[in-house]
Amino acid sequence: MSKAARIRILSAGVISNFLVAAVAMALFFGPVIGSISPVDRVIAVDVLAGSEAQKMGLESGMALLETDGIEIRGLEQFYSALGSGSGAAKLKLFYNDKDERVELSRMPDRGIMVASIFQDSPASRAGLPARSVITGIDGTEIINLEGFRKKMNTTHPGQIIAITTGAGKTYQINLTAKSSAGKDDGAGFIGIGISGNAVFLAGAIFQEAPARQFLQSLKSIPSSGLQGFTYMLSLPFSGIPGFTQKGFPGFSGWLTQVFEPSGWAEPLGGRFFWIANLLLWVGWINLYAGLFNCLPAVPLDGGHIFRDLVQSAFEKVVKPKEAERFTRTAVALLAWLVLTSLLITIIAPFTHWLSL
Template sequence: MLEYLDTIPAGETVRVQASKDMISSTYEIKAGSAEETVNGVLIQDIVSDSPAEVAGLQKGMRIMQMDDVPMRTVYDFRAFMNTTSNGQSVKLLLADNTSKTFEATVQLASHPDEGGQKGFLGVYTSQDEDVMTSLGITVGEFPATSYLSLLKSIPEMLKGTVGWIILLGLPIVGFAGEGFPGFSGMLANFYAPAGWAEPLGIGLFWIANSLLWIGWLNFYVGLFNCLPAVPLDGGHIFKDYTKAFIYWLTKNEEQSLRLSSAVTATFAMLIFMSFVFMVFGPYIVHGF
């Protein structure tokens, strides 16, 4: 999208299709002037024994300019590198974590995947900040790799308390407060089945969604069944333990049965009333 918008002159009208809450709309927006702010391109990693490593470039630095060409986005970086050749010297303007800038000159090597003609710097780059476009909207790169890594890490995290807390609130809170609606919508747009799942196509997301919600609902039904309220299983277990404890104190079977029944009934009523309050409490306070 950023590459396309760079070719749109100021004043030209662009038709944009956008979707929100599964409803698609079409907008006609007149392009303005592109943002002149240059935040640079983040260096995520350095290829070993590459020209970048030889020149002293480090992970976390930003490439601000290459031969006086501003690097606003990763697309600017790719476009510039596509014009380079093996052995070419490139002057870089770099910035570190403190925003201090300095220059470095790098002699490019031969690109290992481009037939030896294209220049090779040896850095992994990313667009870690949103970019303001000429349409007046900001565009950012979706953190697909990070998001997928978080999902993959959940089974391993279940070995500890944190993993279970995340699982409990996943559909409601998500990873960053945005909620996790399942494998649909945004995720279906940014990911595609691969390998053995590729023939399933979009059907894979339907299967994953079904398994997610069936598993999550069963998990919560199981937790609900553990509440100490008769006739739930948790209520019967609570009643038996209460009866055994009272009998240990009183040595009276009839009294322990009567008291344990009263305690269990009280807990059941409190739990029931708490649910009623959660449903109707906001209406009582703020009105219907």
Template structure:
């Protein structure tokens, strides 16, 4: 599937490049203020100057705001630098196997390509982030009396970014002389007071910082609204029985039951716990049962036959681990281990407690076609110091229909979300640490949700959304309050990630230009020779750029170099 996605992307890219080339040669793009650089196009608009002037009119306010927020940029730059370098070092000594988490497409924050970022909410948030970022640069440039030539977008074919075309000679003292420099900005700049540079050192630093700070401020506003009035206006029902996993091709799967289906009753009898449901179904071997519940906001009823109820049902296996290597697959049933009967997941767990990595076991099983088989498996090591077969927490079930059922407490979930960034504890240190932990969880939440580690905001667009309802001021909005919550989460999340990524001290990012100017300013107090200061600052930022770009590429390709595709 991953290979197919890359083939589709490659074909789409070739079609795009061909179309751009044809339209550019025909002069069509030029008529619409579009410039092409290979497959990349730059669309400009010269409108909106009066609007920018109006926004920038309280110049003293903008200068003071950006100056006050400058430490956020410096802290973000240092943290991102350390994180990238530390990740590279970890990759060298402990390279992870290729996985969903470190797949190249999931390192790029492109909605629809990145599996962790939803298409609609991701693009909404990304567009907001790009517009806010570039308007931050443009407004600050106007406030510093630096000319803004145009605003525009970079596309290839998805938007790579928005841009404010600030007069480079007034800002940096140099002018782009090539297509690459026009896109990335000047690789070399003049010192304050030299060439045609009009911007003072502090003015340039504020202009470069304005985009990042704008993203941070929008993220703070989005999260303040989300974790305040919005989540405060969402209530939830009590605990419900929810399908956590379904074996492909199982009786439940064929009938139409899927993940997040809510189960209310079986054969007209209410069921409230997984044990109650599983016990009832095991007593119905060979019989037909009807399962009732909800899928989203719709009532559902599925009738199916209960097959063999012996042992435990295998819903899936982790590729490449011992269970798959031993020939075990979905819809198999595990009856015994080394002659010891396994009648429930509790029996399996108890037996595995006394195993060790490398131990060879003989498994008595029934395969998906109902045939009795034996499998020999050599255990690997897992998180715990016992043997590991290669199943996730939802791959083994006592349910004979081929599903894993658990309880989902929507009330606890909404309370958990509300409390994520809230300070808890007695001392100031404890409160600060709880807030840092909360925001770290928010930061990794998209990855954690997709990989099954937690339930976050995506539940609001799943079949479990029917468990939530608006209260108070949000009642007239109905289910729309959930969409507002999703929009605010992704706007906040993507803006903060755009901000900290742009802080990396490497050209052509804002952090690279900012680091170069700060290095130049700092060195000027020590070295009086302007030319030497320029050369040293240029060399330092170039070294940082090469190291960081190499580190980012290494992080993406290392798992595949070490472990293969």
């Protein structure tokens, strides 16, 4: 068999991987994602260690379905249902593809959730922890983001404020001026990142699932160029930035409670998510299979193609035996380079331990 014929045969396998990946991803990000609609739902975004909620089995990522038998679709409805009942709050949640029932003390607090703490900020120096819920400032109840902004607009740099959290702790924070990078309106600066309104109940923090924003971010991946391609490569492991940091293996678990098929896919019900997940994984696996096979290292297809191309080039300037010897050397050096690069990529993240 001639080298040209062998190259065509070897290339066919790699090209078929990329074609299958392209078709599967086109279907996933096209008609499939286009037929999925968000559903208003409340989820548990965090559970404090040692809290009543944790002891009762509540876990982060659980989707809230009902409170005292009332279907819950929003945060305000959840808080109202808690306030109108008596005794222990009976919650019905969805997790790991099954319903869970939990009873918690009926002592809810509304507020805003702290997503992050800026380094060397007033909040950092005061010890305010990330993923806490601010429920009050200087005795003023903070029930939502609007109330928080309104209160902070009355403060000034150098003022010391008392911030109360859902966990019942108070932090004295000495406000500073905003950095030059931000818009300075004269108000005091705490140094926190906020993720929106929240309800704190027995150590569990509930927020409305950002289903619409999540779906929009997913739809925008194909049109994001190189950055979108990078997201796609790591999608099952890194997930959608800002939404599913633990990875996005597809529409499973609590995600099936905040999305539903619509339009032509509505009659399929939950089975439609199986189709979506199948297309995602078929596309992703074939994409990686094609990329891996392209590596110029024998025995991969890319290695055989590289060897035939290099040998053909050498045969034009040297004798066949010498061309074969030079080719073996070039292929061996490149194989070692590829292997070393892969090892460095795997080992590099752990090298910081060597300096400890």
